[in-house]
Amino acid sequence: MLALLHTSFVHVPVFDALRDADHPELALRHLVDEELLTRARAEGPDAVASDVESLLMTAVEAGATAVLCTCSTIGGVAEDAAGALGVPVLRVDRPMAAVAASAGRVAVVAALESTLEPTLALIRQEAAGRPVDLRTLLVEGAWERFEAGDHDGYLDAVAAAVDGITGVDVIVLAQASMADAAGRTTNGAPVLSSPRPGLTAAAVRVAKGAADAAR
Template sequence: MRITCLHTAASNIGVFESAADSLGITADSLRHEVRTDLLGAAELAGGLTEEIAQSTVAALLALTHHADAVVLTCSTLGPAVASATRSTQVPILRTDEALAIDAVQAGGKIVVLCAVETTLEPTSRVFQKAALQTDASVDVRLVPGAWALFKAGDNEGYLSTIARAADRAYGEGASVVALGQASMSGAASRVTAGPTPLTSALAGLKAALKALER
C-alpha cells in the first residue's frame, strides 16, 4: 500500500505522518509531495483559477503513477480533484471533503474554521454539499490574523489563535467544530470548551484507507 499526499506547505508532512501513525499506517506506506507554488499562485490570484487548477490536476495525475491512492491536502485547490479523477482509476481524494462528510454525520450546528481566505468558497461548497444529506447546519468562518501568523513562522501563535476561535464557537453553541485546513490540526488538542475538533488529516487518511479497501 502506498498513499501519496500532495501538500502546499511542507509543515503538513509532520501533521499527516502523526495522523498516519495513529491509524496504523506505516511510514513506508506514506509519501509526500510539496507544491507551495500552487497555493502561492492561488493567493496572488485571489482564488483557484483555471490555469492553477490545470497545474494541480497535472501534479495529482503524475503522483498516481507511483501510488495506490493520492490525497490532496489543500482545500483551496480541492475543486481540481473532480477533473483529475476523470483521467485515472487511482483514487484521488480531498481531505476537506472527507472532513465535511465526517463533520455532518450527527447533524447539529457545524462550525468550520479556515485560516486562508482563498479556501472559504471551496470549503463552504464542499461542506454545504455534505450537509444536504443530513439535518446539519454549516457555518464556515475565517479566523482573522491566523494565516499571517502561520506565514511568519509563528506556529505557536497560529495554533493558539485557532484554538481560541474553536472555544468561542463552542461557547456560541456549536455541536461540532471542524478545522478546515490540515495546518490547523495541532490546535485540536488545545480546545477545552467542547469536544476535540475534527481534523482534515485524520479524515483524509481514513478516507484513503476506505478507498483502498474497496
C-alpha cells in the same frame, strides 16, 4: 502507494507520523507545491487545475494507486482530476465534512478566506439536501503567524477563536494545518480536524485497490 499533495512542507511530518501510528504498512509519496495555494488564492482554484493534474499524473506514473489532497482550497480541483488520472483522488477534508453534515449547527473556522467557500460547499454536498446551519469564522492574523513560522502562535490564535464560539453542535477546523489546535481549546463542542480521518479514508482506498488487483 499513496501520493499526498500538499501546499506546505509542514504537512509532511504530520502525515508521516499519522501513517506510522495508524497505517505502518502504507507507503507514502509527498508532493509539495506551495505556489499552488498562492495562485489559487489570487486567481481562484480553477487557475491551478492543469498544474494539479500534471503533478498528480507524474505521481501516478511513478506508481501511486491513490491520491490524497491535503489542501482544502484546491481539494475540489484535485478531485476533478480523478477521471484523467484513472486512480481515486480524495480530499482530506471530505470525511470530516461528512461528520459535520450530520450536525444541525456547524461553525467552520479557517485562517484563509479562500478555504471557507470550498469547505462550506463540501459540507452542503455531504448533507445531501439535509438542513445544516452553517456559520463561518475567519481567524484574523493567524495565517500571517503560520507563514512566519510561528506554529505555536498560529495554533493558539485558532484555539482562542474556537473558544469564543457558542451555540453550535460541532466546530470544523477547515485547514489541515489547524488540527493540533483542537487539543488547545476548552470549547465543549466537538472540534473536528481532517488529517487523521482523511488519511484513514485514503488508506482504505489503497488497500481496496491492492485487493482488487490481486484478484
